[in-house]
Amino acid sequence: MKKLVGIAFAFFCYLTATANHIVGGEIEFIYLRDGLYRINVVQYFDVANPVNPGPEPSVFISIFSNRNDELISTHQLLLQENVTVPYTNPECAIGELQTSRVVWSADVALNPIEYSHFEGYYIAWERCCRNLNVVNIVNPLGTGMKYVLEIPPLWQNGRPYRNSSPVLFQPLSDYACINQLYYVEFTGTDPDGDSLVYSLATPLNSSAAVAVPIPQPKPHPEVVFREPFSVENTIPGDPALTISNRGLLTVTPNQEGLYVFSVLVEEFRRGRKIGEVQRDFQMLVISEGCNPPDPPVVAASIPGRPDFRSEIDTLKYTVAEEKCFDFFVTNVTEGETISLRAEGVNFDGELLDVFSVNQQFVGTGTDTLKVEVCVSDCPPLVGPFIVDFIAGDDACPLPQLDTLRLTMQVDAPANQFPVITPGDQRLRLPEDDFFALPFQGTDADGDLMFIDLFVRGIDVPSIPGFSVETISSEPGRIAGEFRWDTDCLVRDFSLQQDFDVGIIVDDLDTCMAPNPDTLWIPSTVILPPNTTPNVLAGGPFASTQEITIRPEGILNFEVNSTDDDGDVINLRMVSDNFNPQELGISFQDTDGVGFAASDFSWNLDCAFETEAQSEFKFYFVSDDVDKCQVVNFDTLELTVNLDFGNDQPMIDRFSDFQLFTDEPFALEIGGVDANDDDLLTIDYFPGARRPNSPSLGFLRSSGRGSVTSELTWTPECALLDGEDRAFYDLSFIVFDDACPSNKFDSMTLTFEIINPMGADEFIPPNVFTPNGDGVNDVFTLTGLEPLSANLPPNNCDDRFLYLAVVNRAGKEVYRAETREFQWDGGDAPSGTYYYVAQYVNSQYKGFIQLLR
Numbered sequence: 001m002k003k004l005v006g007i008a009f010a011f012f013c014y015l016t017a018t019a020n021h022i023v024g025g026e027i028e029f030i031y032l033r034d035g036l037y038r039i040n041v042v043q044y045f046d047v048a049n050p051v052n053p054g055p056e057p058s059v060f061i062s063i064f065s066n067r068n069d070e071l072i073s074t075h076q077l078l079l080q081e082n083v084t085v086p087y088t089n090p091e092c093a094i095g096e097l098q099t100s101r102v103v104w105s106a107d108v109a110l111n112p113i114e115y116s117h118f119e120g121y122y123i124a125w126e127r128c129c130r131n132l133n134v135v136n137i138v139n140p141l142g143t144g145m146k147y148v149l150e151i152p153p154l155w156q157n158g159r160p161y162r163n164s165s166p167v168l169f170q171p172l173s174d175y176a177c178i179n180q181l182y183y184v185e186f187t188g189t190d191p192d193g194d195s196l197v198y199s200l201a202t203p204l205n206s207s208a209a210v211a212v213p214i215p216q217p218k219p220h221p222e223v224v225f226r227e228p229f230s231v232e233n234t235i236p237g238d239p240a241l242t243i244s245n246r247g248l249l250t251v252t253p254n255q256e257g258l259y260v261f262s263v264l265v266e267e268f269r270r271g272r273k274i275g276e277v278q279r280d281f282q283m284l285v286i287s288e289g290c291n292p293p294d295p296p297v298v299a300a301s302i303p304g305r306p307d308f309r310s311e312i313d314t315l316k317y318t319v320a321e322e323k324c325f326d327f328f329v330t331n332v333t334e335g336e337t338i339s340l341r342a343e344g345v346n347f348d349g350e351l352l353d354v355f356s357v358n359q360q361f362v363g364t365g366t367d368t369l370k371v372e373v374c375v376s377d378c379p380p381l382v383g384p385f386i387v388d389f390i391a392g393d394d395a396c397p398l399p400q401l402d403t404l405r406l407t408m409q410v411d412a413p414a415n416q417f418p419v420i421t422p423g424d425q426r427l428r429l430p431e432d433d434f435f436a437l438p439f440q441g442t443d444a445d446g447d448l449m450f451i452d453l454f455v456r457g458i459d460v461p462s463i464p465g466f467s468v469e470t471i472s473s474e475p476g477r478i479a480g481e482f483r484w485d486t487d488c489l490v491r492d493f494s495l496q497q498d499f500d501v502g503i504i505v506d507d508l509d510t511c512m513a514p515n516p517d518t519l520w521i522p523s524t525v526i527l528p529p530n531t532t533p534n535v536l537a538g539g540p541f542a543s544t545q546e547i548t549i550r551p552e553g554i555l556n557f558e559v560n561s562t563d564d565d566g567d568v569i570n571l572r573m574v575s576d577n578f579n580p581q582e583l584g585i586s587f588q589d590t591d592g593v594g595f596a597a598s599d600f601s602w603n604l605d606c607a608f609e610t611e612a613q614s615e616f617k618f619y620f621v622s623d624d625v626d627k628c629q630v631v632n633f634d635t636l637e638l639t640v641n642l643d644f645g646n647d648q649p650m651i652d653r654f655s656d657f658q659l660f661t662d663e664p665f666a667l668e669i670g671g672v673d674a675n676d677d678d679l680l681t682i683d684y685f686p687g688a689r690r691p692n693s694p695s696l697g698f699l700r701s702s703g704r705g706s707v708t709s710e711l712t713w714t715p716e717c718a719l720l721d722g723e724d725r726a727f728y729d730l731s732f733i734v735f736d737d738a739c740p741s742n743k744f745d746s747m748t749l750t751f752e753i754i755n756p757m758g759a760d761e762f763i764p765p766n767v768f769t770p771n772g773d774g775v776n777d778v779f780t781l782t783g784l785e786p787l788s789a790n791l792p793p794n795n796c797d798d799r800f801l802y803l804a805v806v807n808r809a810g811k812e813v814y815r816a817e818t819r820e821f822q823w824d825g826g827d828a829p830s831g832t833y834y835y836v837a838q839y840v841n842s843q844y845k846g847f848i849q850l851l852r
Contacts, residue, residue, distance in 0.1 A: 023099055023131075024260075024281035027061070027123050027149040028167045030191065034160040035112060041077055041104045041125050041147065044085070044171055044281065055079060055102045059125060062215040063110075066119040066150075069217035072577060077104035085171050101171060113574050113619055113635070116155035120275070123149045124215040126206040134282065135257035136229040137203070143223050144206025144213065145280050152274040158633045159495075164191040165277055166265050172281050174397040176253050177290035182283075182398060186263060187247030195268040198247040200231050203262035203280050223260070234261040235283060253285040294331065295400035296338060296391045300373070301326040314384055314407045317375065323410065324374040327355070329391045329402075332362045337394050338369055345386035345405065351376075354389075378511030379410035415509040416444040420517045427501075427523040429486050431493070431628055437482040438471075439519060441505030446476040448508045453482070456500035465491045466501060466523075478505060486525045488628035499523045531564040532632040533622040535571070537600075541638055548641035551604045559587075560597035561622035561634070569624045571596040576617035583616075596622070604642075616640045647674040648743040651682070651734040656750040661715050661796055669698075670708035671734030671745065678736040680707040685731035685746050691719055698732075707734065715753045717796035725754045756793045763788045767849040770825040778822040779805075779848050781837070791819055791837060791844070798841045805835045805848070825850050 023044035030038040041059055057079050063072045081103035115121055128144030130137070137143055154161055166188035176182035190196055203223045207216040228236075235241035241251040243263060260282045267275040302308040302315065302325045317323045329338055338360045342351040356372040379385060386407050392399035420441045429435050441449050453468040455461045465485040472479045482503055485491070503519040539557025540547050549555065561571045572589040573580070580587065583602070590598045600618075620636040651671040659665050673680050683700040684690065693716055701709040711730070720726050728751050735744035768779045781791040781803075794800055803821060805814035813833065814823045830852045837844040 024145075024171075024279060025147060026169060026277055026279035027125060027147045027165075028277075029123060029149055029151050029165040030167065031162050031164045032107060034162075036107060036109055038105060038107050039075060039077060039123065040167075042169075043102045043104070043127070045100045045102055046131060047084075047098045047100045055082060055104075056212070059104045059212070060215075061123055061125045063115075063121055063123050064217045065117060065121055067117045070577065071217065072115070072121065073110070075106060075108050077106045079103075080105045099171065110154060111574060112154035112160040113621060114576060116153050118153055120150060120152045121154075122218075123151065124217075124220075126208075126213040126215050128206050128209055128211055128213065130260060131258055131282065133258045134260050136226055136234060136259045138224040138226050140260070142209045144209065146204035146206050146215075146220055147280070148204065148220060148278055150276045158635070162192070163194075163269075163274060165275060166190050166194075166196055166267060169265075169279060172283055175284040175286055176251065177397065178253055178256055178285060178287040180290060180395075180398075181250070181252050181400065183248065183250045184398075185247060186243060186249040186281075188265060190267065192269070194274070196247070197245050197266045197268065198243045199245075199264050199266075200234060200241065200243055201262045201264040201278055202231050203260050204278065235259045235285065241283075251283075256285045256287045259283050259285065291395065294333070294393075294395070296329045296393055296402050297331040298389065298391045298402045298404045299328045299330070300389070300404055300406070301328065310404060310406050314409055316409045317411065319377070319411050319413055322374075323377065324372055327371045327373045327389060327391075327404070329360075329369040329371070330367065332367065332369060332393070334362055334364055334366065336362050338362065339392045339394075339399065340371060341390050341392075342373075343388045343390065344380060345388055347380045347385055351380070351387060354387075375408065375410060377410070377413065378513060379408075379412055382412065384409045412513065413510045415447075415507070415511070415513070415515060417515045418443040418447075418449055418505050418507045418517050420503065420505045420519045422519070424520040427484070427521050428526060429484060429523065430526045431486050431488045431528060433486050435484045435486075437521070438479070439482060439503060440477065440479040441517065443476050443507045445507065445509070448475055449473065449478040449505055450508065451478060451480045452504040452506070454502050454504065456502070458499070461501075463491070464493065464496070464499060464525075466499070468503060482519075482521065484523060488525075488527065492629055493525050493527060494628070494630045497525050497527060527628045527630060528626065529565065530567070530624070530626045530628075530630050530632060533561045533563045533569050533624050533634045535559065535561045535620050535622045535634045535636040537620070537636060537638060545637060546639040546641065548643055549604070551642045551644060553604055555600070555602040555604060555640070557600050558597055559600055559620045559636070560595065561620075563594050563624050565624070565626065566594040567624035567626045568593055569596050569622055571598060571620065571622045573600070574619040574621060576619065578613065578616065602640075614642045614644055616642070646678070646736065646743055649673040649678070649680055649734050649736050649745050651732065651745040651747050653747055654749060656752065658752045658754060659713065659715050660754050660756045660793075661717050661720065662794055662799075664714045665712070667711045668708050669711055669732055670706060672706045673736055675736065676705035679704055680734055680736055682707045682709050682732065682734045685733045685748075688729075688731035688748075690730060691728045693719060698730075713751075715751075717755070719753050720755055720796060723755075725752060727752055755796045757795065761788050762792055762844060764791075764844075764846050764848075765789055766847060767851060768825070769851045771852055778824050779850075780820075780822045782820050792839075792842075794819075798839045801838045801840060803835060803837045805833050807831070807833055825852070 023046050025043040028040040028042060032038055039061060041061060059077050060074055061077060062074050065072055083101050085099040085101050124146060126144060126146045130140045130143050132141050134140035149165055152161060152163055169188040170185055172184060188196065205221040205223045206213045207221060233240050235251050235253055236255050237251045237253040239252060241261060243249045262278055262280045265277050266273055332338060340355040340358050342354040344351060354373055354375065360369050360371060384407050386405060389404045390401055392401045418441045420439060422439060427435060443449055451468055451470050453461050453466060455466055458464060467483045468480055470480045501521045501523050504516045506514060506516040509515060537557055537559045541557055561569050563569045568591060570591045573587040585602045587600045588598045590596050618638045621633060623631050623633045649671050652669050671680055671682055679702055681702045684698060695714040695716060697712040699709050701707055729748050731746060731748045733744055733746040736742050764781055768776050770777050784790050791800060800819045802815060802817045804812055806812050813828050828850060830850050832847055832849050834847050
């Protein structure tokens with residue numbers, strides 16, 4: 001037998017104050033009823049080392065807002081469960097791998113309105129530390145874990161939003177062997193029927209290397225993979241660790257060790273992502289004691305079809321044919337047990353009683369097992385269906401498999417579908433009424449029939465008052481009566497008034513195949529008119545829903561609600577992330593018939609000691625109660641911003657500058673303010689002297705939170721007043737518009753204005769080649785290297801006027817009046833040309849050779 005025996009494997013938990021024995025886990029969030037939810041922290045512990053400490057009697061989780069990562073609430077969960085995770089095959093157990101599943105839980109009351117922001121929320125819990133022997137991350141002894149569950153808003157579209165996170169995930173109960181396929185359904189289920197998509201992710205780290213860190217908001221720290229490990233190579237192998245979209249985890253590892261990995265499970269409803277949970281786990285890969293993979297090999301022999309090829313042929317049977325064939329299993333070993341099963345591929349469910357046996361012991365001298373397979377006369381599908389016939393051995397840690405896939409088609413026994421009369425109808429019934437509809441079903445085959453009733457989206461049709469009764473039944477005929485009672489004092493129609501109702505008549509034919517005929521009765525209950533309450537506020541909120549005020553004086557205003565139906569209405573206030581009573585806020589929840597009103601009062605004080613929070617949101621909720629329990633909500637959200645002070649703006653700082661006359665200069669000067677809403681203005685400092693320079697430019701500019709303006713200057717020679725250099729100061733100010741007092745910042749720049757000296761030497765180029773090759777195509781005397789090749793600079797005593805080029809005959813062929821000229825030779829032939837660069841007080845002559 002392929003058993004694991006005599007393993008001497010060193011796999012120890014290193015016990016410290018941080019309890020480095022955590023395997024993995026996740027968080028669950030389960031809807032119980034509106035406003036009540038069960039939160040579970042599921043933790044898997046390594047219990048192979050008996051000196052490891054047991055789980056704590058309680059833990060604390062934190063709920064944060066995705067809007068601003070603000071802590072919303074903290075909740076204590078109590079220890080509820082501590083059980084051992086069993087092996088897939090108990091005979092494969094080893095002492096070095098023992099895992100327990102620990103669950104902390106609490107039923108938590110959360111006001112949905114307080115968790116209504118559209119960006120949703122996340123629940124976090126942190127723990128340290130991981131197993132010392134983990135090989136794929138850096139410093140596992142000092143690395144913790146963080147479990148995060150993203151949940152949607154608990155209040156949407158004016159009512160509580162019902163959703164539970166994915167739950168009931170399978171743990172890893174087995175170890176893996178080198179070069180041997182490891183597989184497990186690492187999946188969960190969703191109580192709401194939402195779609196789940198799985199992918200590998202980087203495991204999250206705790207925020208501190210202490211036993212139980214206080215959960216911190218985003219960003220979530222991640223573990224650091226050791227080289228060459230990564231998300232794509234978490235557990236190396238051929239192939240490496242992967243997970244399918246539906247949660248099948250597979251790997252054929254090629255390196256032993258203890259590996260940490262993480263799976264992200266995303267939750268989708270009607271194509272929209274509404275949440276996600278990230279769960280950690282670890283996998284032990286060993287080599288000692290593992291037998292090399294030696295899976296069974298399967299084949300089939302089809303009577304009368306020696307040339308049958310399973311990979312391309314369809315196995316077809318008529319009603320009268322015997323539907324049996326021989327299934328062979330080779331590559332078996334004496335003393336092992338082969339398990340056999342059949343699974344549908346293009347239909348759900350396992351096919352029972354297909355194999356004559358589901359387990360076969362390999363006796364002495366046996367190298368091939370032959371088992372009879374008989375397919376039912378009743379096919380699972382009309383038309384071709386695909387079946388996997390699977391043989392597995394008893395290898396450790398998991399059976400090694402081989403699969404024969406057959407495409408089959410079985411003609412079902414003839415059967416006439418039943419017929420229900422009358423035909424489809426539509427029903428609109430006033431509240432507090434009763435409706436009855438007789439119907440009957442007939443079957444041409446004379447089969448017995450049964451009646452069923454369903455309401456789409458409702459498990460129990462009697463809850464909204466629907467029922468059906470069988471009046472008589474005999475072979476080939478059945479009669480019944482459909483009824484609907486719409487008394488809204490007994491039935492709750494508050495959430496739904498339209499129902500898709502189906503009355504099913506089906507026959508009990510030979511194959512018990514579903515052959516229904518359905519009478520559809522779309523049904524609507526007409527409820528009494530019910531208008532929505534209307535909530536209004538007075539005082540400073542009469543025309544706005546958000547104000548900003550100084551923390552002083554008393555804030556008073558009235559809130560009222562009206563209902564045109566005259567229903568009893570309730571008016572209440574819900575605060576966001578603070579306790580109104582502790583802040584001296586008073587508002588009396590009230591009710592009334594058609595009208596309710598209450599006064600809001602807040603005694604603000606300039607010594608208000610809560611500058612950490614300056615925004616206060618108040619939700620005034622009104623709901624009515626009418627005869628049919630239909631509740632209409634109106635919510636008025638009011639925001640009070642407290643202005644506690646004003647930060648000083650900051651202006652840019654620069655070193656002093658040297659400027660040459662007639663050379664343009666530009667500098668962007670700006671300021672910022674930590675108060676993003678402040679209007680900043682930048683300008684010259686009032687009253688500060690400025691030079692009399694026509695080219696000096698700087699515009700007053702304003703902006704919210706930040707401001708910039710550009711200083712431009714081309715200093716004129718007149719600023720030197722006959723000297724070679726002169727100094728000027730320019731002062732600037734940036735100030736905000738905050739009340740009651742604004743703040744400012746200023747700075748002064750010192751400029752040294754210099755009359756540039758003439759060039760020490762002028763060694764111009766004497767040849768250019770305008771042949772279009774992009775190299776030396778033009779004659780120019782600016783922008784050259786070295787600097788001595790350029791025209792002497794302008795200064796206050798002498799400046800460039802023009803450049804003229806003449807040929808040997810003295811005829812002018814080119815003339816430029818800017819220093820930045822570029823002569824491409826024009827139509828001039830190759831040869832030597834002479835030029836003169838004329839300045840006001842000086843002249844520079846030379847020659848240039850034009851070579852084409």
